Amino acid sequence: MYAAVIRPERYGSPAGAFAVETVAVPTIGRRQVLVWVMAAGVNFNNVWAASGRPVDVVDHRRRRGSTDEFHIGGSDAAGVVWAVGAEVNRVQVGDEVILNPAYWDELADDIRLGADPTLSKSLQAWGYETNYGSFAQFTVVNEGQCHLKPASLDWMSASSLLCCGGTAYRQLCTWTPHTVGPGDPVLIWGGAGGLGSAAIQFARQFGARPVGLRALGKDTGRVGSRRAASLVRRGTGLRRGVLPGAR
Incomplete structure (x- = not known):
């Protein structure tokens, strides 16, 4: 082969x-x-x-x-x-x-x-x-x-599907009582990567509010396209969107 x-x-x-x-x-x-x-x-x-x-x-x-x-x-x-x-x-x-x-x-x-x-x-x-x-x-x-x-x-x-998707699902849904539900703010490290992209989409599906954290130089557009509620750039504090719970 x-x-x-x-x-x-x-x-x-x-x-x-x-x-x-x-x-x-x-x-x-x-x-x-x-x-x-x-x-x-x-x-x-x-x-x-x-x-x-x-x-x-x-x-x-x-x-x-x-x-x-x-x-x-x-x-x-x-x-x-x-x-x-x-x-x-x-x-x-x-x-x-x-x-x-x-x-x-x-x-x-x-x-x-x-x-x-x-x-x-x-x-x-x-x-x-x-x-x-x-x-x-x-x-x-x-x-x-x-x-x-x-x-x-x-x-x-x-x-x-399963390497990143399965890992993200387990992290968000199987650590009872720390499971993600409607309205929960969820900080997702590495929101531009495969695991982070899957986690953002799962969090949205469960009604949560994902906050994507990404490193400098990473693809901001990718995080936004996965429907993160807001984005924080690691090392600068710069953010886009309203952080969950902010007034």
């Missing part, structure tokens, strides 16, 4: 670290799924992977027993189920799926004892801590990472 591959000898800027290569299609385990990638989202974790900092991802996996000398990144994708392991029963070949970047072991002791899987010691970032991410024709995921793609979403929209 074709893949955008990072090798340690190329670590540096993404433009130089990534190269399209032909590599073997990965094999799958009994509870894993091979997905034919239709579209892949881009996240900052593979800028880190390309640079080899703060973690050398190839060396990190090698120290845990991997023999792979390369890294195929990508933590967001949508595609078609191509093959399934012997114990997979939630999806079948031909299903159109969106992939969740949270990669955990469902048989881990803490999960079997009732822990939130996203807090499990077995949790890894698929396509960053694991190999064979979405920047390839085929990717390997655990069965639990697969969610059926809504027919209303095209491939590109679906492929950029």
